Amino acid sequence: MNATSRTVVVTGIGATTPLGGDSASTWEGMLAGRSGVSALTQDWAADLPVRIAASAAVDPGEVIPRAQARKLDRSAQLALIAAREAWADAGFDARAGEDASVDPDRLGAVIASGIGGVTTLLNQYDILREKGSRRVSPHTVPMLMPNSPSANVGLEVNARAGVHTPVSACASGAEAIGYAIEMIRTGRADVVVAGGTEAAIHPLPIAAFGNMMAMSKDNDDPQGASRPYDADRNGFVLGEGSGVIVLESADHAAKRGARIYAEAVGQGISADSHDIVQPEPSGNGIAHALQNLLANTDLKPAEIAHVNAHATSTPLGDLAELKALRKVFGTEADHMAISATKSMTGHLLGGAGGVETVASILALYHRVAPPTINIQNLDPEADADIVRDVKRELPAEGTIAALNDSFGFGGHNVVLAFRTV
Numbered sequence: 001m002n003a004t005s006r007t008v009v010v011t012g013i014g015a016t017t018p019l020g021g022d023s024a025s026t027w028e029g030m031l032a033g034r035s036g037v038s039a040l041t042q043d044w045a046a047d048l049p050v051r052i053a054a055s056a057a058v059d060p061g062e063v064i065p066r067a068q069a070r071k072l073d074r075s076a077q078l079a080l081i082a083a084r085e086a087w088a089d090a091g092f093d094a095r096a097g098e099d100a101s102v103d104p105d106r107l108g109a110v111i112a113s114g115i116g117g118v119t120t121l122l123n124q125y126d127i128l129r130e131k132g133s134r135r136v137s138p139h140t141v142p143m144l145m146p147n148s149p150s151a152n153v154g155l156e157v158n159a160r161a162g163v164h165t166p167v168s169a170c171a172s173g174a175e176a177i178g179y180a181i182e183m184i185r186t187g188r189a190d191v192v193v194a195g196g197t198e199a200a201i202h203p204l205p206i207a208a209f210g211n212m213m214a215m216s217k218d219n220d221d222p223q224g225a226s227r228p229y230d231a232d233r234n235g236f237v238l239g240e241g242s243g244v245i246v247l248e249s250a251d252h253a254a255k256r257g258a259r260i261y262a263e264a265v266g267q268g269i270s271a272d273s274h275d276i277v278q279p280e281p282s283g284n285g286i287a288h289a290l291q292n293l294l295a296n297t298d299l300k301p302a303e304i305a306h307v308n309a310h311a312t313s314t315p316l317g318d319l320a321e322l323k324a325l326r327k328v329f330g331t332e333a334d335h336m337a338i339s340a341t342k343s344m345t346g347h348l349l350g351g352a353g354g355v356e357t358v359a360s361i362l363a364l365y366h367r368v369a370p371p372t373i374n375i376q377n378l379d380p381e382a383d384a385d386i387v388r389d390v391k392r393e394l395p396a397e398g399t400i401a402a403l404n405d406s407f408g409f410g411g412h413n414v415v416l417a418f419r420t421v
Contacts, residue, residue: 012090054346114350169408173353239346268293
């Protein structure tokens with residue numbers, strides 16, 4: 001088998017999200033249709049136009065040792081927690097080199113963040129203004145840099161084949177996983193730890209998003225505010241968390257007897273070149289990403305039983321995605337059960353692709369699609385089979401596949417495909 005045809009599989013998953021501190025509790029919350037959104041009770045939120053968010057269910061400061069946490073931005077803390085779970089879930093007992101089943105020179109890490117250490121940057125600037133330069137933490141730069149989560153995960157597992165950080169706004173986490181797939185497929189690595197993370201619940205990002213009319217201001221109904229495909233949707237809800245997976249060549253996984261969750265079929269990428277924040281309304285850019293996926297993999301449209309949609313609960317974005325699916329797949333789209341899990345987790349920005357990849361893989365592994373909650377009045381233009389209110393069983397027999405869609409400011413479009421094994 002040559003390097004360009006190497007099959008890639010998923011052998012480990014990890015997450016820490018607004019629904020739970022690990023992948024199991026997150027998945028349980030999704031299947032139950034539970035919202036992780038709540039009111040912001042901090043003093044700094046009192047005068048903001050948006051006073052709701054989906055905070056991590058388990059504070060990472062309660063999990064990461066205090067001495068280590070002081071040197072990590074919250075986004076890196078969340079990534080490290082998810083990566084540790086995924087690494088252990090894949091069956092690795094220690095970091096590469098210490099665990100003989102993985103060679104550190106054949107191990108990579110690709111962890112993305114859309115914004116990076118924004119809370120560190122802003123908090124340390126406040127300290128500079130209020131207390132003077134001598135009180136600024138010497139760890140500030142390594143904490144705020146966008147590659148900090150990836151670098152720290154790489155150090156954790158001893159990855160030496162390459163440590164990378166795609167930054168493509170809300171498509172970042174998915175782009176990281178797509179990059180990792182190609183690292184293995186082209187022979188650069190045998191194992192890659194990949195995913196996304198974000199921790200941007202801070203007054204400045206919230207005020208900025210709120211003033212650009214991108215976020216829901218339904219402060220009196222936190223749990224109902226994120227409502228993809230509802231005719232009255234009015235913006236996304238900011239969330240935080242991380243989702244990380246372990247990708248591995250099929251040969252490497254077989255040699256060590258690893259459990260396999262799914263095959264990572266591949267990715268499709270495109271750009272809208274339309275607007276810095278607005279999606280191309282016809283869905284053409286997204287359609288090109290879907291076509292790119294089909295052209296560069298052996299995925300068959302008839303295999304696709306499930307789509308974890310990007311669906312942030314914005315008026316234009318939700319429909320553009322559905323238009324693209326219909327444009328590319330036609331009537332084949334009728335059998336695709338579509339879930340919008342941001343209705344429960346909020347929008348994790350650069351962490352969304354990671355968490356939603358975990359959800360997509362678990363949907364295949366357990367053959368069940370999580371629900372989309374909060375649809376009280378379905379948008380008549382939402383032409384799709386949306387899984388509403390309660391989970392739905394996927395086909396119990398045969399090979400099925402799932403797509404995870406992620407799009408970001410700047411017109412970035414990434415579609416990932418996974419398949420049962």
